[in-house]
Amino acid sequence: MASFVTEKSQSVVATPRKVVQAPVRVAVIGCGRIAQEMHLPVLAGHEQARLVALVDRDLARARQFAKAYAVPYALADVNDLPWDEIDAAVIASPPAHHAPCALHLIGKGVHVLVEKPMATRYADAVRTVEAARQAGLVLAVGFMRRLYPSVRLLKALVAQEAFGPVGGFHVAGGGFYSWQSATLANMRRDLAGGGALMDYGSHLLDMLVFVLPGSYEVLDYRDNSLGGVEADCFLSLRVAHKGRDITGQVEVARTREPGNFVRIRCQQADLECHYDSDRYSVYILPAEAEAEDITGGRRPYRLQAQWHGEKERSRYERFRAELDDWLTAIVTGSRPHLDGASALAAHEIIEASYQKRQESREPWVETWPAGTNLGLAGQYRRILITGATGFIGCRVAEMLHVREGVPVRALVHSPARAARLARLPVELVQGDLADPGQVRQMVEGCDAVVHCAIGREWGDPRRIFDITVGGTKRLAEAALAAGVKRFVHVSTISVMGPDTRMTGEVDETWPIAPERGNVYGESKAAAEWAIHAFVRRGLPAVVVRPARVYGPFSTIFITRPIQALALGKLRLFGTPDGPANMVYVDNVVELMLRTLQAPAEKVVGEVFLSCDEDEMTWQEFYGYFAEELGLEPPGRGEPPAYRTSRRWQSLKFWRWPVAFWRGVKEIVRSPECKAFGGKILRTDPIGTVPRWIIFGIPGMERLARKLVGADSSSVPVYRRESPQAEDGIVYMGSAGVRYRTEKARRVLAFAPLVDRQRALQLTLEWIRYARLVEAARS
Numbered sequence: 001m002a003s004f005v006t007e008k009s010q011s012v013v014a015t016p017r018k019v020v021q022a023p024v025r026v027a028v029i030g031c032g033r034i035a036q037e038m039h040l041p042v043l044a045g046h047e048q049a050r051l052v053a054l055v056d057r058d059l060a061r062a063r064q065f066a067k068a069y070a071v072p073y074a075l076a077d078v079n080d081l082p083w084d085e086i087d088a089a090v091i092a093s094p095p096a097h098h099a100p101c102a103l104h105l106i107g108k109g110v111h112v113l114v115e116k117p118m119a120t121r122y123a124d125a126v127r128t129v130e131a132a133r134q135a136g137l138v139l140a141v142g143f144m145r146r147l148y149p150s151v152r153l154l155k156a157l158v159a160q161e162a163f164g165p166v167g168g169f170h171v172a173g174g175g176f177y178s179w180q181s182a183t184l185a186n187m188r189r190d191l192a193g194g195g196a197l198m199d200y201g202s203h204l205l206d207m208l209v210f211v212l213p214g215s216y217e218v219l220d221y222r223d224n225s226l227g228g229v230e231a232d233c234f235l236s237l238r239v240a241h242k243g244r245d246i247t248g249q250v251e252v253a254r255t256r257e258p259g260n261f262v263r264i265r266c267q268q269a270d271l272e273c274h275y276d277s278d279r280y281s282v283y284i285l286p287a288e289a290e291a292e293d294i295t296g297g298r299r300p301y302r303l304q305a306q307w308h309g310e311k312e313r314s315r316y317e318r319f320r321a322e323l324d325d326w327l328t329a330i331v332t333g334s335r336p337h338l339d340g341a342s343a344l345a346a347h348e349i350i351e352a353s354y355q356k357r358q359e360s361r362e363p364w365v366e367t368w369p370a371g372t373n374l375g376l377a378g379q380y381r382r383i384l385i386t387g388a389t390g391f392i393g394c395r396v397a398e399m400l401h402v403r404e405g406v407p408v409r410a411l412v413h414s415p416a417r418a419a420r421l422a423r424l425p426v427e428l429v430q431g432d433l434a435d436p437g438q439v440r441q442m443v444e445g446c447d448a449v450v451h452c453a454i455g456r457e458w459g460d461p462r463r464i465f466d467i468t469v470g471g472t473k474r475l476a477e478a479a480l481a482a483g484v485k486r487f488v489h490v491s492t493i494s495v496m497g498p499d500t501r502m503t504g505e506v507d508e509t510w511p512i513a514p515e516r517g518n519v520y521g522e523s524k525a526a527a528e529w530a531i532h533a534f535v536r537r538g539l540p541a542v543v544v545r546p547a548r549v550y551g552p553f554s555t556i557f558i559t560r561p562i563q564a565l566a567l568g569k570l571r572l573f574g575t576p577d578g579p580a581n582m583v584y585v586d587n588v589v590e591l592m593l594r595t596l597q598a599p600a601e602k603v604v605g606e607v608f609l610s611c612d613e614d615e616m617t618w619q620e621f622y623g624y625f626a627e628e629l630g631l632e633p634p635g636r637g638e639p640p641a642y643r644t645s646r647r648w649q650s651l652k653f654w655r656w657p658v659a660f661w662r663g664v665k666e667i668v669r670s671p672e673c674k675a676f677g678g679k680i681l682r683t684d685p686i687g688t689v690p691r692w693i694i695f696g697i698p699g700m701e702r703l704a705r706k707l708v709g710a711d712s713s714s715v716p717v718y719r720r721e722s723p724q725a726e727d728g729i730v731y732m733g734s735a736g737v738r739y740r741t742e743k744a745r746r747v748l749a750f751a752p753l754v755d756r757q758r759a760l761q762l763t764l765e766w767i768r769y770a771r772l773v774e775a776a777r778s
Helices: 033-044 059-068 095-107 122-135 149-159 200-211 316-332 340-355 391-404 436-443 461-482 519-536 555-566 585-597 618-629 646-650 652-668 671-682 688-696 700-707 742-748 756-770 772-777
Strands: 024-029 049-055 073-075 088-091 111-114 139-141 166-174 215-223 232-241 244-253 261-266 269-273 282-286 290-292 298-300 303-305 357-359 383-386 408-412 427-430 448-451 486-490 541-546 548-550 570-573 582-584 607-610 729-732
Touching: 024 033, 024 316, 033 049, 033 059, 033 088, 033 316, 049 059, 059 073, 088 095, 088 316, 095 111, 095 122, 111 316, 122 139, 122 340, 139 316, 139 340, 149 200, 149 261, 149 269, 149 282, 166 200, 200 244, 200 261, 200 340, 215 340, 232 340, 340 357, 383 391, 383 436, 391 408, 391 585, 436 461, 448 461, 448 585, 461 486, 461 519, 486 519, 486 585, 519 541, 541 585, 548 555, 548 585, 555 570, 555 618, 555 729, 555 756, 555 772, 570 618, 582 585, 582 756, 585 607, 585 742, 607 742, 618 756, 756 772
Parallel strands: 024 049, 024 088, 049 073, 088 111, 111 139, 166 244, 215 357, 383 408, 383 448, 408 427, 448 486, 486 541, 541 607, 548 582, 570 729
Antiparallel strands: 166 261, 215 232, 232 244, 261 269, 269 282, 282 303, 290 298
16 A cells, blocks of 8 residues: 555445434444443433443453343354344454454444444455445444544634644644553554554544545654554654645654644644543634733733533543434434544555554663673573563563563553553563462463562552562462573562661661561562572572662652652652662663573572662752753652651551541532432432431531531631642652662672663653653643
């Protein structure tokens, strides 16, 4: 296929002839998150539809939702559908299944609404559109954003050139991927057809073609795939629109915050549609968008346009509009706005982009100098990484694949966290360390294990201990039985207790003594004790204890603090001028890889600390980023009172009732709960008894008002909070302790892979690339 997208892809018009009387009998194919959260609730309450069948490969899941929605049929195979009882079907299965399933359904005379993308190949999308046209059936695609009031208004303003001819465009979308899908389908090229571009990018391109129709040419396409599916990508496009050639950019992301907007640059103003944060408005930025403010100085401004009389509706209305469009076309024989033919242009651009692909170089990926390969590919056939979607685990996978060329099996517990990892052509395995059977299958065929996983269910200590400690034991047992050559366990300096209990220089000889009540430290200490017990049974394990790990994609020490810094809310307490004991992520991983390379007699049963020993202070560390980003340096302050009382922290039984009561008060005092309660009181006969109790018993009305935060005796008082009172992020400076890594230098000939200055620069580049400051302020 050529890289030039012509208007023929928009000219294939289906004219449905097979009209169905309402209610339309609908089957839903695929019961994943999109079906659970949107399709099923909306279809169940739609007056023009009746749910008759649910199909999912996980039959238990299909039965669960069939029971909940009183759907007659729950099936595991599309072929088992009762065809004479079905008029239409929604396809919400993995993308690779879309076109084959749609063609099969069309062949059975069924109208189809298919989730985006319609197909993973342009030719299959064309075949599907043509099959529906010939059969006289409605084929619609789930590009719901095209129906948003803001997007429709933007199209109208561009079409009538309300602010002059179009001169350019910029479209961006995505963010840090968090879609809680049930499977890894979106992270596999064979099931998804691609990554960010095929997934979220199809929405962006469809909106662009809808707003700015014409013939599109792909000038340049770059993404960050390293053999897997891309997480971030950049397109440069040219469109022939109203006799003019217009160029612009599209960027799609899964591992940064590009913003979510469609910006059309016109002669007199820029028009912006922030389609996800505001589905109703188009923002207009005139060319001379400044005015004199009486408080002093000229300030920029923008105008806000909406359709007159447009009312804001619930989030379900996004899908309701899509389903209305489809069902109305089925019932009336009309053409839907979201018909398959109109969706072909976005598919053609995607395919043209993949054909012109070039690599988008990311400086923080290949940080090592030439000649640093350790030769691990000659030692190991396959290495299992647990916690592979995490900050450290993902970097282990990158360095093992990119530098060492070692086949990797990556354990993924939550597909929502796998976007960065999926860039690599590694074996992704979805599993749970709580299941002994799954653990044995993970280890099978691997001759080394790098164990980075921890329990992440914060607030649930039992679950955290079950994964961090129990999961470690199950994994070690399976590795011992499988006869692995090496088991690298990632621990933490938290097992040795807080810095405030230490003085001077600390090395691996410091005893394990985690802070009481610190669930993370206590669970990691128990896991490390378990590993040492398995070493005595013959497991060739080594323990690496990193200090505070930072770098690109670090949530704890980079993302959250930098965003707090951008808002002026970052506070340092304790000893900010004491050593921060930071370590760049690549230096941790380099040490871990060296423990894989070293002879067993040197490392098995040993513990190695990992820390960059240049003694940078907390104030210097965050002060560097503040200066480079043009932000105020972090302030100093005291932590909230609940953090200073370690005694109360350790009383776990006390925290839960307090948290539960706070949650109850938040629910009871919410506007939704107050509105619901008011509706009950006004509705007879249900409200009769509650009214008698509240208004008939002395003092009860005042008590009820106080409970829901509506005490008539109080009046609102506004006081501007001081900066010290803001709910920011606080970090505790150490008391002067320094972690030493002489053992790693002596035993493993270890030297930091990335020096401090280069590490800070790479992290800064990523902060800018990820647009952390802009995201915090938006």
